[in-house]
Amino acid sequence: MKTLLATPTLSGASDSDSITLSWAAIAGAASYELELDGVVINVGDVTTYIHAGLNVGTQHSYKLRALSEDNNSLWTAALTRWTLPSTPVISQAVSSASSSITVQWTAVTGTSGYDVEINGAVSGTSNTTLTRTGLTANTEYTVRVRSKNAGGVGEWSQPVVVKTLLTTPVLSGASSSDAITLNWSAIAGATSYELELDGTVIAVGDEVSYTHSGLAAGTQHNYKLRALSEDNASLWTAALTRWTIPGMPVISEAVSNTSTAITVKWASVAGTNGYDVEINGAVSSNTSTTLNKTGLTTNTDYTVRVRSKNAGGTGEWSQPVVVKTLLATPTLSGASDSDSITLNWAAITGASSYELELDGVVINVGDVTTYIHTGLNVGTQHSYKLRAISEDNNSLWTAALTRWTLPGTASISEAVSNASNSITLKWAAVTGSSGYDVEVNGAVSSVNNTTLTRTGLTANTEYTVRVRSKNAGGVGEWSQPVVVKTLLTTPVLSGASSSDAITLNWSAIAGATSYELELDGTVIAVGDEVSYTHSGLAAGTQHNYKLRALSKDNASLWTAALTRWTIPGMPVISEAVSNTSTTITVKWAAVTGTNGYDVEINGAVSSNTSTTLNKTGLTTNTDYTVRVRSKNAGGTGEWSQPVVVKTLLITPVLNGTSANDSITLNWAAITGASSYELELDGVVTNVGDVTSYTHTGLGAGTQHSYKLRALNENNNSLWTAALTRWTLPGTAAISEAVSNASNSITLKWAAVTGSSGYDVEVNGAVSSVNNTTLTRTGLTANTEYTVRVRSKNAGGVGEWSQPVVVKTLLATPVLTATATSSSITVNWAAIPGAEGYEIDFNGTIIHTEDISSYTFDGLAPNTIYKITIRSVSSDNESTWSKVLNQRTAR
Structure with a gap:
């Protein structure tokens, strides 16, 4: 396989209508292809190209690759260049x-x-x-x-x-009452200036000052200025606001309302933002048209002037006004008698006489400092005012002075003792009184009412009392004295009960000569005795008693009612039973007049408020002797006849073990039991003196209910709570065991009747499920796993199913690919256990040997092909890989 030509390096230089592209020659290249804005051209064996005829300021994109007869380079990354932009206007x-x-x-x-x-x-x-x-x-x-x-x-x-504009001038102004003078500095290059006066523009030549005259006082004016030359100007200045100085105020009022203050008022002046007020040469600033000046000397003349001011300056002073402060106000006091009030005051400097207002009537009392207001009623209120007077002045009236004449003498209407340590006094209200003094054996106390109860006194003792009234004017005369004696000490009554009598007792009272008893509402005299027995009473009945002490001239209060009960009768036990092995229940008839009961069980006594007792914590299968007695506030009655009751046998504890067709029941032997009864699914049977029983002939996976109790000749236990057990369920059968992935298997089995869940064993590892299907993940690819299933319920687990062997799929290969314009090479890592591979190339499946690469030739350029792969062996395969979409080069 031949490697590609080296990729060229592309650069470009811009002009306004063209871009020149350049690159270095590539070894082995015979020509070059240029992509100009998406259009590919072959430029031959050159290293430069001019892209001409372009618009100014436009963007262009370029790529370049080298070519030979049988090879090419990669395209360069896109090169972006702009033509130069046009000229702005x-x-x-x-x-x-x-x-x-x-x-x-x-x-x-x-x-x-x-x-x-x-x-x-x-x-x-x-x-x-x-x-x-x-x-x-x-x-x-x-x-x-x-x-x-x-x-x-x-x-x-x-x-x-x-x-650039001329420099903007700086404008300033100075105010008078009818004109404002404007000033500025000369501006370099300026030949003249324009002024805007309250919105009107005028030319002022090359002057640097201007006076705006003929203006009203206290008025606001706005100004702007700019500099000019033959071919230029400055900006207008910011608006300059100036006020003409305001007019002169006129004082409308100047008065004194106290001895140390004057008040000045004047008419508002247009265009002002404040005022200066001069008082005897001292100037203060004020924003309103009124000034209250305090801290002045009494009975003294003060000269006052006012002037207005604003942002332009201060105006002329007003005509002066002279005002005198008032005389000092006197201080009035008064002293009261029963029919007159004496008034007093200190002399006032500068005063020649005084006026008094007596209950609203004004009189001139001359040049004196005292006056007696006579002929008044006792306990009456009176009001007074005073002022000082001179030939040309006066003081303020004093605040009203209120005084009362002394009140009349009080009269005691009642003086009694209602207890051994207190007395109560009452008297008629006295007109004009605000309170009273009460004297008891010389000790005085103050009250606001017409009654007083004095406590903490000595029993059977005389006290002398007096009362006097008082008000703001003073105190009246004492009333006539009255003597009152406190009561005898109240006895303390107690009582002791039997079933048919109550004995009453008390201590002797000092000064008493006899006693009275109230027995259930009937009063009897008992002489000077300190004991009495109330006999012939019914058992359990309530009785009420009161007692008081007597002497020849006195008595005590009755005692508070004393309530006592006779002792109640004997209860009768109506029921004594045992409901468990450790408890008994006792019931008895209610007894009249009782507030509770004592219950004795084998000598131990407990208290109870109801007529039933549940006694717990007892010994099983044991006799207990029970007695009951009633009680109330008077004491306790006789014990009832004894009753014997036995506690039940201990209740057994029942458990059971399950098999497929039976359930075996077991229990521990109960002390004192001679046999046992079993309830099997609702049917009771006596199973004798045994501690085990097998319930046979049952269906697999079925539910059964059981109860048990212990018996002997004269006793039994409670039934146990119902015990529910299931027989073991049947054996599960695996219906499907498959692998759908290289790391997982899926199991399915038929549901087993009476099962509550299943255990699944995979290669010895057991897991629990509630369904009839399990998918186990995280397994090893191309590996055999042995699986078993068993059902389970509350009774236990069933038998394991027959084992099944299932193998996980081969691992799925992962595809990668490289492409040329006419071929695609796919690659993958070898899969352990794979003996070959199947490749699905655009729908056509190709079988390969144990290789890890494959090339597809003769393909169309720039075309997407769909590719997927899976691994295979003689007894296994993988899932198909994810589809790879691969495009051939251009």
């Missing part, structure tokens, strides 16, 4: 500022960018517009543009000359 070149110009041109087809030359300096751009900054004002610049692409650069455009 500048559409606009202008200056929009004194230091920059903007150039625009038409887009050129086939360009990747542009070069822009300004006064000989070249810069690149990808846009069709360029703004160049940092230039000199009022200066001409020559501009050219050329396009470029991967092929090179085009021709420069026709040059264009553009001049």
Whole structure:
């Protein structure tokens, strides 16, 4: 086989309408083929070619290969070249500022960018517009543009000359009340200037100052300026806003509302943004038309002026106004009596007299500092105000002062003792009182009500009490004293119960001479005894008692009710049985008047609230003696008659072992048992004193249910829970064992009745499945595997099926291929165990020996062929490989 010619190296150089291609000669080549934009031509034995007649700025693609009489090279990789682009046309070149110009041109087809030359300096751009900054004002610049692409650069455009604008002036202005003077510096190259005054443009020649006169005060004006020459101009300046100075304010009000402050008001001035206010020479700034000035001296004249201001400056001061601060406000106080109130205040500097407002009536009291308001009712409220006066001034009124006359004397309406350590007082409300003082044996306490309960006192003791009213004016007179005695100490009552009587007891009370008892609602006198027995009562009945102590002039409170029960009667056991081998259940009739029961089992006592007891944890097959007694708050009753009950035998534990046609049942011997009963699928039979039984004659794979209990002459156990067992299932039969791949086999078998699953053994390795089919993967190609299957259920596993041998397929070859224009060679790695190969070439199957390559000749160029392969041996084969689509060369 001959190797290909060396592949040439292709290069190209661009012009505006052609591209010249070049390459080095290839050894052994007799000619060359060029592919020009997809068209192949033979250019003979040359090493250069000019592709002419092309459009400017167009892209072209080239490939080259060398040829000889019996060989060729590979085609070169595609070479892409562009013809040079055309010349741009500048559409606009202008200056929009004194230091920059903007150039625009038409887009050129086939360009990747542009070069822009300004006064000989070249810069690149990808846009069709360029703004160049940092230039000199009022200066001409020559501009050219050329396009470029991967092929090179085009021709420069026709040059264009553009001049930068004049420098923009800087405009300033100074204001008066009726004019604004504008100023600017001279601009180099400028011969004159234009001013825009409030929207009107005027020419001002080559001056650098202008006064805009005849303006109204406090008005806003806008100005712009630009410089001019014979062939150029600057930009207009940004708008300059100036205000004329505002007019003079007029003070409309200047008053004092306190002794240390004045308030000034004035009319708003047009065109102002604030005001200066001068008070006795001190100036402060204000944005509103009102000023409240604080911290001033009382009864003092202050001279006030106001001027307006804005961005233009400050206006003239207003006419001055003089305002005096008020006199200092007095401080008023008052002292109360039962029918008068005395008012007092300190003298005010500068005051010649004082006015008092008494409950809304104003009087002038002259130049004094005290006044007595007489003829008033007790416990009444009064309101007062005061102000100082001079010949030309006055103070503010004081805040209202409220005072009360002293209230009247209280009168005690009730003084009683409701306990051995407390007394309760009540009295009539006193008009105009805000509270009361209560004195008990000299100790005073304050209350807001007309009642007081005083606790912590000594029993059977006299206390002297008084009450007085009070309000904001002071305290009234004490009431007449009243004496009240506390009650005797309340006894503490207790009681002890029997079945037909309750004995009551208490301790003697100091000062008591006798006692009263209330027995179930009936009161009896028991003299000075400290014990009493309430007899003749029914068992288990409830009784209520109260007690109080007495003396000649006093008594205690009744005790709280004491509840006691007589002891209840004896229960009767109605049932005593055993329901398991370790428990017994006892039941008895309810006993009247009980709140619980004690249950004794073989001497051990436990408490119970119901009339049933389930006792657990006992010994099997054992006699237990049981008694019950009732109880309540009074005590416990008599034990019932004893009853004997025996626990059941232990319940056996049943298990079973399965065969194909029988199930063998087993259990451990139960202590005390003499025989056993078995329930076989619902039929009960006595199997005697044995611990094993075989249930025979059963079908394979069938389910069966069993129960067992132990027996003796006078006892038995509970039945066991039902035991379910299956006979072993039948033997499985493999219906299919095949290999569909080189690494797997698939098995199928018939379902076995009564089976819950299957074990599958493949070359000794067992796995479990629930289906009747298994595909085992991960196996070795071209290898025999012995397989068996057995069924299983809850009873166990059946017999293995007859073994079956199945071989995995040969490994599938993997195809690769190379191609020329007339042949395809396929290759593959040798497959272990293969004795040959079958190749399907475009539908035709070819049989080969044990080789790993094959060439198909005489094929059409540039054509796709479908190829697949499989390996074969005398007793095996592989699956067909994936189809390989291979194209021949051109």
